[in-house]
Amino acid sequence: MQLYNYYRSSASYRVRIALALKGLEYVYKPVHLARDEHLAESYAAVSRSRLVPQLQDGEHALSQSLAIIEYLDETHPEPPLLPKDPHHRAYVRALALDIACEIHPLNNLRVLRYLVRDLGLSEEQKNRWYQHWVDTGLTAVEQRLTHEGLSGAFCFGEQPGLADCLLVPQIYNAKRFNCRLDHLPTLMAIHDRCMALPAFSQTAPELCPDAD
Amino acid sequence: MQLYNYYRSSASYRVRIALALKGLEYVYKPVHLARDEHLAESYAAVSRSRLVPQLQDGEHALSQSLAIIEYLDETHPEPPLLPKDPHHRAYVRALALDIACEIHPLNNLRVLRYLVRDLGLSEEQKNRWYQHWVDTGLTAVEQRLTHEGLSGAFCFGEQPGLADCLLVPQIYNAKRFNCRLDHLPTLMAIHDRCMALPAFSQTAPELCPDAD
Incomplete structure (x- = not known):
């Protein structure tokens, strides 16, 4: 591959x-x-x-x-990266989509470029936009992880899966843009447990062959 | 339910x-x-x-x-709304995500509100933003439908499925915001075949009980 x-x-x-x-x-x-x-x-x-x-x-x-x-x-x-039960699968997919549809599309490179180049936003406005959607989106994810009773060491149960594959890169980005994260204790504890695993830490951006 | x-x-x-x-x-x-x-x-x-x-x-x-x-x-x-073959499933899901991740999140109500209320964009700038992401996204979908050899009467083959469930509402929105659609012949032919089916036409926004 x-x-x-x-x-x-x-x-x-x-x-x-x-x-x-x-x-x-x-x-x-x-x-x-x-x-x-x-x-x-x-x-x-x-x-x-x-x-x-x-x-x-x-x-x-x-x-x-x-x-x-x-x-x-x-x-x-x-x-497996998804559980077997359809309700649990829907929970994991919805968490993944909470990040993939509600946060990331608003903050990717081509959108930030459009805001600055085509709409003439200042650096400060761009960063506020970025932080707004990260904060709104991750707060919703934290609520779900805390209240739906399905998270454990990871987003679902005790093994890393699909939702964790999305959570860690989103937190990586949030840190790059100085987003507030201290009000997300459940989510950050899961993030830290992920980062203790080589599958998450050794694939990090700064370790990639094309890192600047 | x-x-x-x-x-x-x-x-x-x-x-x-x-x-x-x-x-x-x-x-x-x-x-x-x-x-x-x-x-x-x-x-x-x-x-x-x-x-x-x-x-x-x-x-x-x-x-x-x-x-x-x-x-x-x-x-x-x-x-079934998804085919059985993993490659075909990936094709259908990717088409759905081309709409769900690349177009829709940039154009939903809360984002448009933020652009106008928080960033002070004009109505004209807001509409240009909307049309830009619809055009970029649907052009990519049209390319895929035309060149990947898996579309038929519908996005995949001869029965409506997951990708069609996303395509039709996106076109509905595009029309509301006067987006250009005449350069998307494959996609629009699929849209029209969907709209000939009650599952698509009878669930349209204007027929919902809460339509204004």
Whole structure:
């Protein structure tokens, strides 16, 4: 397998964690978003939508981090990243989507660029925007982890899974943008337990081959 | 089952379509977002994150439209909304996420409000923002539908499924905001075939009990 990714893309980091949890080997293919390598003609042949991450598995090109992780879980079931019970699966997927749909899309590179370049926002306004959506979104995740009775050492129970693959990269980003995190004790305790595992710590952005 | 939803919320519309495709009955519970009913104290007991849609199935509260639709597909398998082959499932999920992660989060009500109220954008800037993300996102979906060889009468093959549940509400929104759609022939042909089916047309926002 080949993973087209960018060290700082949190969607890429999610897939790196999932591959590591599954113990799967892959070739790391860097695509430097900040240098616009995803807009190069050569990348159109890899990804028509010019996004990372993109996983090439034999003849199959797979995109969208959540779809890639579900695919990995279906094709390499051990260790499972989703529970078996449909209600528990829905809980884990909803947590993942709370991050993937409510936080990350508002704060990714192309959106921040649009805010600054096209709408003329100041650096201070951009950072306030970023922090607003992180705070709103992570507060909702904390509430869920605390009150729904399904979290344990990790987002669901005692083993890391899909939701943890999304949580850790989101916290990584939140720290980069100096977001407040001290009001999220359950979430941060789960984050810290994840970071004690090599699948999370050794795939971190700063350890990637393309880290600046 | 009880579905907490808002007629104009496209995430709610996705779930209404899925329930209709499955032939499942439910009680329609309106939550008027534009009148801030989701912020009322009484709604906190239903949804801590104060989002719609929310599906109550017996004692289980389910959130996030994609997680709800996957849950419905797992608990009521016929007709299936996802194919069986893992590569095909990944294709359908990625299409759904191309809409759920790349377009919709940038254009939902709370984000548009933030742009206007907190960042002081003009109506014209807000509309340009909206149209930009719809155009970028749907162009990528059109490319995929045209070139990946898996679409047919619908996004995948000859039966409507998960990706169609997301496509139709997104086009509904795009029309409301006068987005250009004439450069998306494959996507619009699929949309029109969906709208010929009662599961899509009879769950449309203007036919909901809470439509203004």
